Amino acid sequence: MTGRGTLLLAGLLAATAALPFGARALRGPPSPRCAVDGVPLAGAPVVRVEEGGVERSFCCVGCAERWLATTGAGPVRVVVTDSSTGAAVDAGCAWFVRSTVLAQPATGDRVHAFARKEDALRHAEAYRGSLLSGKESPFGGKVVRQEGDQSRR
Numbered sequence: 628m629t630g631r632g633t634l635l636l637a638g639l640l641a642a643t644a645a646l647p648f649g650a651r652a653l654r655g656p657p658s659p660r661c662a663v664d665g666v667p668l669a670g671a672p673v674v675r676v677e678e679g680g681v682e683r684s685f686c687c688v689g690c691a692e693r694w695l696a697t698t699g700a701g702p703v704r705v706v707v708t709d710s711s712t713g714a715a716v717d718a719g720c721a722w723f724v725r726s727t728v729l730a731q732p733a734t735g736d737r738v739h740a741f742a743r744k745e746d747a748l749r750h751a752e753a754y755r756g757s758l759l760s761g762k763e764s765p766f767g768g769k770v771v772r773q774e775g776d777q778s779r780r
């Protein structure tokens with residue numbers, strides 16, 4: 628390759644590498660996205676996992692579980708979004724239902740979290756779902772409850 632060709636290639640590579648940053652600058656500050664697959668968190672049933680003082684957000688229960696399984700992290704603090712109210716709920720106190728309704732269309736996740744058992748059962752009945760318990764329950768055994776948990780009223 629000639630010197631000119633190498634220079635051109637180097638310039639092209641530099642431009643390609645800078646592309647995402649340029650695009651990001653045009654779009655303004657990046658919106659929060661899932662730590663596993665980059666799905667935007669706006670409107671998603673966000674799951675927050677705190678591990679070793681670092682908090683990560685995920686677009687669905689499935690992504691958070693996938694991340695935990697890959698990293699082998701634990702014990703962790705997990706906060707899920709109540710499907711009924713949108714409020715943050717400690718996963719250790721939440722009820723989970725897998726139903727025919729997509730919780731996160733981007734990933735196909737069908738696990739819904741609820742703060743109240745009545746809401747979970749109502750959803751399960753309405754959408755042919757089942758309450759997840761024991762080994763089926765997401766984050767089973769990995770979750771530690773928040774100190775001074777504020778999700779309980």
Ligand SMILES: [Zn+2]
Nearest residue numbers: 661664686690
């Ligand atoms: Zn995700």
